Amino acid sequence: MGLIFNPPPGWPKPPPGWQPPAGWTRDPTWPEPPAGWQLWLSDDATAPSEAVEPSEPEPVATPEQNPNARVAFLEAENAELRRALAARDGDQPIELDDARVLQAVGIYRYHHPLESAAAYKGRLEGLETRIADSIREGQAIVKSDLFTLNNSLAQGRRMTTDLGKLMLRAYNAEADNVIRSLRAGNVEAAKRRLEASRTAIARLGALMEMHINDAFHALRIEEIELTADWLMKKQEEREAAREERARLREEARVQRELDEERARLDKERAHLTNALDALRAQGRDDADLIERLAAVDQAIEQNDYRAANIRAxxxxxxxxxxxxxxxxxxxxxxxxxxxxxxxxxxxxxxxxxxxxxxxxxxxxxxxxxxxxxxxxxxxxxxxxxxxxxxxxxxxxxxxxxxxxxxxxxxxxxxxxxxxxxxxxxxxxxxxxxxxxxxxxxxxxxxx
Structure with missing residues (x-):
């Protein structure tokens, strides 16, 4: 009857058929095995042994067969997760207040500079296709194919596949919710929020060596960045369009004013010219009318200059x-x-x-x-x-x-x-x- 090495949580998984060389000891950086953990199992999983060396098998029940062993295993796993959590540094609370995030990061910087909102929309559509392809090809989540259930590798694979679908659904739901609530400028908070979700999901799947694929996570992070860029570009284009409409309205109003002023000046000039012509027909002249006509001519010249020179x-x-x-x-x-x-x-x-x-x-x-x-x-x-x-x-x-x-x-x-x-x-x-x-x-x- 052969024995199979059963690594505790946090230990690397050895290749199939591995046997410890003479004098082998565990790496001191690896965590202590949980109390009652069986390092060796029989190849049919019916007579596991607690002995460290394969030459000294001692039949005991597996955690699945012994409720007390199962409780001990879960307690050990919980303790290991708490130890890993306590050892993590640099974790900061996720800031979700848009105003404070904007104030902290200052002026918005585009992650993927493109010319227009339409260009961002096209890039997002292509990215959505790549995300869907990754899910369809089974590349979105990493899972072990060596986990057994009821001594069956096939059942273990079905279980990991189903659990992987649940984990991926939870991750994608969080990613979609982050994108739906995204506002132009709070992209860093959104990315930290998705990263926290990914870390939590990885903890839940640690026992079965399951986590979200790094490449798939990178695609969803890129989706957040592109969406934020798209929102900002849309906002800029709306503001530019609104200001352009205001500028055109102002120019149209100025042009109407200039046209009305030119019509008024033309009318006044015609009156002055008629009056001077009538006086000159009688052999007389009027210095005041001549001065007023010169002023009107000057005003017409200035008005025409304003109409022709849009920079004035x-x-x-x-x-x-x-x-x-x-x-x-x-x-x-x-x-x-x-x-x-x-x-x-x-x-x-x-x-x-x-x-x-x-x-x-x-x-x-x-x-x-x-x-x-x-x-x-x-x-x-x-x-x-x-x-x-x-x-x-x-x-x-x-x-x-x-x-x-x-x-x-x-x-x-x-x-x-x-x-x-x-x-x-x-x-x-x-x-x-x-x-x-x-x-x-x-x-x-x-x-």
């Missing part, structure tokens, strides 16, 4: 102390004939108080000037995730100094403003909100 416009520097606190300005561009109308729009229902104007500066190349100002204060932008926003941690005086460097002189610039609506309203606020005399947004300052 007004740079505005505005602030809203009641909404954003001191030291925050908005630097923007408008091509309106009346730039104050644009500022009035910005002072609508989205902010509690009207914006105060520090400067309105006309430039023939306002687009370039605005870009230069934005680049100069880019590191101090309130919104570091979206560079298209125009609010900056800067004082009006700092913006004035940069403007002077770029254009040489400014006719009018107001460094301090009244912020009338804010100061009038603050007196009626609850005592708890006005005790320090600061607006709600004061904490947004760079300090």
């Amino acid at each position: 416009g007004y740079i505005y520097v505005i602030s809203n102390e009641g909404a954003f606190g001191l030291g925050v300005v908005k630097i923007g561009l408008t091509r309106r004939l009346e730039p104050a109308e644009r500022i009035a729009e910005l002072s609508g229902a989205s902010v509690p108080f009207r914006f105060d104007v520090h400067a309105l500066f006309f430039s023939e190349d306002a687009v370039t000037l605005e870009n230069e100002l934005h680049k100069h204060f880019a590191a101090r932008a309130l919104n570091q995730a979206n560079p298209r926003k125009e609010f900056f941690f800067a004082t009006p005086g700092e913006v004035r100094d940069v403007l002077l460097q770029r254009v040489g002189s400014i006719l009018e610039f107001t460094e301090t403003v009244e912020a009338a609506e804010y100061r009038q309203s603050m007196g009626a606020w609850p005592q708890s909100r006005r005790s320090d005399g600061e607006p709600p947004g004061r904490s947004l300052g760079p300090g």
Whole structure:
């Protein structure tokens, strides 16, 4: 009757037919065998032995045949798992709070840079096919083919196959749930969550040497990264499309204003010309009418220039102390004939108080000037995730100094403003909100 070596939990599995050489001892890094563990089993599993050497068999019952041995085995396995858990270092709680994760990692960095959301969608579809192929080909989970059940290798294989399906289903369910709850920016938390699920599943399958395949896990991690990239790219494209629509609406409005102004000037010029022609037919002239006609001609020339030169416009520097606190300005561009109308729009229902104007500066190349100002204060932008926003941690005086460097002189610039609506309203606020005399947004300052 032959004997088969039965390695305890945590020991490597020897090749079939292995016999210990003379003087062999276990590796000291291997865990102690559980109490009552049988190192040698008979080849028919009917008369196992506790002897360490195959020459000294002592028939005892297997854990499956002896309930006490089974309990001892489970207790030993539990103790081994607890020892392994205690020995693990560097484990950190999984952070699932999107806002805190975003704050910790800063600006989003793409894992797989692609040009468009459609490109990400195509890549994801290809990845889903590879994931399905791995499952269909049985490469998603690693399992032992040598485990026996009721002394039957075939039954053992069926059991490991069924258990593998359950473990894989649990893992995939967690992966799908992670992807469904994924938000642009919390990808690191999602990956740690799936890794924790994989580790827990591996612990449950440790006795039968079962775990999720590394290559399959890498595919699902890539799926999380691609999904996060896709979500971020979609968000960027939506914002870009919304801003482009706003830009087109603004350009259309400016064009209507220029067309209406040109029609008004043409009408006024026609009246002045008719009046002068009538006077000259009588042999008279009118210096005032001639001066007004020259002014109208100049206005028509300027209007035509504005219509032809889309880069011309007004740079505005505005602030809203009641909404954003001191030291925050908005630097923007408008091509309106009346730039104050644009500022009035910005002072609508989205902010509690009207914006105060520090400067309105006309430039023939306002687009370039605005870009230069934005680049100069880019590191101090309130919104570091979206560079298209125009609010900056800067004082009006700092913006004035940069403007002077770029254009040489400014006719009018107001460094301090009244912020009338804010100061009038603050007196009626609850005592708890006005005790320090600061607006709600004061904490947004760079300090």
